[in-house]
Amino acid sequence: MHYTRDNMASLLRSHDINPTHQRIEIAHALFSRQEHLSADQVMAIVNTRHSETSKATVYNTLKLFLEKGLVREVIVDPSKVFFDPNTSPHHHLYEIDTGHLSDIDASHVQISGLPPLPDGMVTEGIDLIVRVRRKA
Amino acid sequence: MHYTRDNMASLLRSHDINPTHQRIEIAHALFSRQEHLSADQVMAIVNTRHSETSKATVYNTLKLFLEKGLVREVIVDPSKVFFDPNTSPHHHLYEIDTGHLSDIDASHVQISGLPPLPDGMVTEGIDLIVRVRRKA
DNA sequence: CACCAATCTGGACTTTGTCTAATATCCGGA
């Protein structure tokens, strides 16, 4: 599967999102790289040639993608949120020094012994983050 | 063990922290409640009667406590960092609607199957966050 | 073409957190 703009348009449509110019560019930025990007980085990528997309649109669009289940939010750095185009179950490895964030496939990871949830609560997700640092 | 100011002073000393007025107040705010507080909340508590402690000092002190291993940092909410006076191994339950954060004792939780770390890396910590929401 | 809804925009604004230079406090030694 290539991450052409046309494919992005279908992807958006299949998630019930009206594929506008800006949305296609933002989706393309995220999916063609298969990387975790912050809103800032998305904006920088989308606006490389000439400024085309406003800050408000980038934020609105990322929030929309989130609601529609197209991307995940990863909260590891207190100063910025990352958006993750990989929505299959997986965990994260965060390199504190560099700020680099990578995936850990969830298929071999087991978490057991969690206590039952309080009444009337549903799990929205379980985030497992391994924080690592370069050895001194 | 009562969380008197005197006990706070010994606690600080035992962590190699010079126990000043402000530091004692901040430690007292965190430990007497045994709750997760944000920097904002700490500042509000410490300054209830009359404004006594500056924003800079609150932030400096929390960072100092962190370095000295007196508290832990919990990153669950994109907009603010929580400080956790419980440094024994445990995980977190985050109620998305209310922003309320509580502990999950780690002694019965097992995480297995994590892949080996990249070369030259050391684990700084593993954060497990269960995000829950009130059933609709 | 005209219309209506959806989308996008710049820019002001808010919030969290950092920085800095000046001041205050503490402590050991003469």
Place this chain on the structure above:
DNA sequence: TCCGGATATTAGACAAAGTCCAGATTGGTG
């Protein structure tokens, strides 16, 4: 006791991420 230097604290300016709003643009439909 007084002095001097190190340590701590402060107010306020600043920075960065994110939100909000009112007006402009776009796009599809009759």
